[in-house]
Amino acid sequence: xxxxxxLGALCLALCCLGGARGLWRSDxxxxxxxxxxxxxxxxxxxxxxxxxxxxxDYWTIHGLWPDKSEGCNRSWHFNPExxxxxxxxxxxxxxxxxxxxxxRSLHLWKHEWExxxxxxxxxxxLNSQKKYFGKSLDLSKELALNxxxxxxxxxxxxxxxxxxxxxxxxxxxxVVPKVQCLxxxxxxxxQLLAQIEVCFSKDLQLQNCMEPGEPAPRGPExxxxxxxxxxxxxxxVLFYPALNKTNH
Numbered sequence: 001x002x003x004x005x006x007l008g009a010l011c012l013a014l015c016c017l018g019g020a021r022g023l024w025r026s027d028x029x030x031x032x033x034x035x036x037x038x039x040x041x042x043x044x045x046x047x048x049x050x051x052x053x054x055x056x057d058y059w060t061i062h063g064l065w066p067d068k069s070e071g072c073n074r075s076w077h078f079n080p081e082x083x084x085x086x087x088x089x090x091x092x093x094x095x096x097x098x099x100x101x102x103x104r105s106l107h108l109w110k111h112e113w114e115x116x117x118x119x120x121x122x123x124x125x126l127n128s129q130k131k132y133f134g135k136s137l138d139l140s141k142e143l144a145l146n147x148x149x150x151x152x153x154x155x156x157x158x159x160x161x162x163x164x165x166x167x168x169x170x171x172x173x174x175v176v177p178k179v180q181c182l183x184x185x186x187x188x189x190x191q192l193l194a195q196i197e198v199c200f201s202k203d204l205q206l207q208n209c210m211e212p213g214e215p216a217p218r219g220p221e222x223x224x225x226x227x228x229x230x231x232x233x234x235x236x237v238l239f240y241p242a243l244n245k246t247n248h
Contacts, residue, residue, distance in 0.1 A: 002014050017184070026110065029069040029122075030069065032067055032068065033201060033202070033207060033209075034065065034066060034196050034199065034200040034202070034204070035064070035178075035199050035209065036061075036140065036197065036198045036199070036200060037061070037064070037065060037195060037196075037197050038059045038060065038061055038062060038066055038197075039060065039062045039097075039180075039195040039196075040243045041056055041060060041097055041193045041243060042055070042057075042243040042244070043182050043193060043195075043241060044098070046192065047182050047229050047244075050127075052097050055097055055243060057242075058144050059139050059145045059149075060094060061093055061137075062195065063136075064112075064116065064120060064135075066116060066120050066122075067199075068138040069119040070116060071118065072118040072119040072121070073118040073121070073224075074118075074121075076118050076121075077114065078113040078116075079129060080106060082130050082210070083130055083133050083134075083210065085199055086130065086134055092109070092136060093140055094133075094136070096108035096109075096135055096138070101209050113129055113133075117132040117133075120132055123202060123204075131150040132134040135204075135235070139200065143165070143173070143196075148169075152169075152172065154168060154240065154241035156240050156243070158240050159240075160193075160237070160238055160240060161238075162179060162181075162234070162238050166179060169198075173198060175198070175206045175208045176209060177196055177199075178196075178197040178209040178210055178232060179196055179197075179232070180194050181193060181230065181232070182194045182229060182233070183231060188230040189239075190239050191234060192238065192240075193239065193240045194230050195230055
C-alpha cells in the first residue's frame, strides 16, 4: 500500500473510532471529579407534585456525574440490553421518581448515560454502560447512605441544623459532602432536605465536594439540581420530611 493510501486508511480508522467512542477526548469535555448523587423521594415528590408513583421510603441514586462536562458523545446511545444483568438492583436503588410509566426507569437511565455516562467513560473503570451503572451501584452500596444516616441518628420528621448534618457525614466519610435543599415555599417555614452529593477522584477515591469554608458554587456546577428546583442548602435550619404515602 502506498504511503498516502496508508495514511488515508489510518485517518479513516481513527475517525470511525472517534465517532463511536472518542468524542469525549476533546479538551472541552475535561472533568476533575465524580459526584455520587442520592436524592430523598419525599422531597423530590413534593417538588414535582403528582408525578411520583409509589416512591420508596429510602434514599435512591440520582446519578454519577462528572463535575464539568455533559453529553460527551451523542452517538453512543443507551442500550438497556447492556445492563440487563443489573436490572434488579437498578430498579431497587436507581428508580425514576418522575416518570410513572411502566418502563419509567429506562427514561432516567437513558438520560443519565447519555448526559453523564458518556463523559465518565473517559475512565477505563467506567468505559461501558455496564461498567458505568455497575460501578455507580457499587459506590452507592459502599457509601450506604441510608444506614449511615440512621446510625448517625438523622431520621425523617425532624429539624436539623445543616451544619450538624454535614459534620456528621464528614465524621463517617472523612470528606466534605454537598447537601441540596428544596427552598421554602408558600407557607413552609424552612428548607427541605433533598439531595446529598459525595465526591470521588478519577481513581475513585473519596474527596471533598467542597473545601471547608468554600462558598456555594454558582453557574454550571450548580445546574444539575436546577431542574428539580433545588439549591445548595443555606446555613441554618432544614426539615427532613417523612414520605407521606397517602399523597402518592
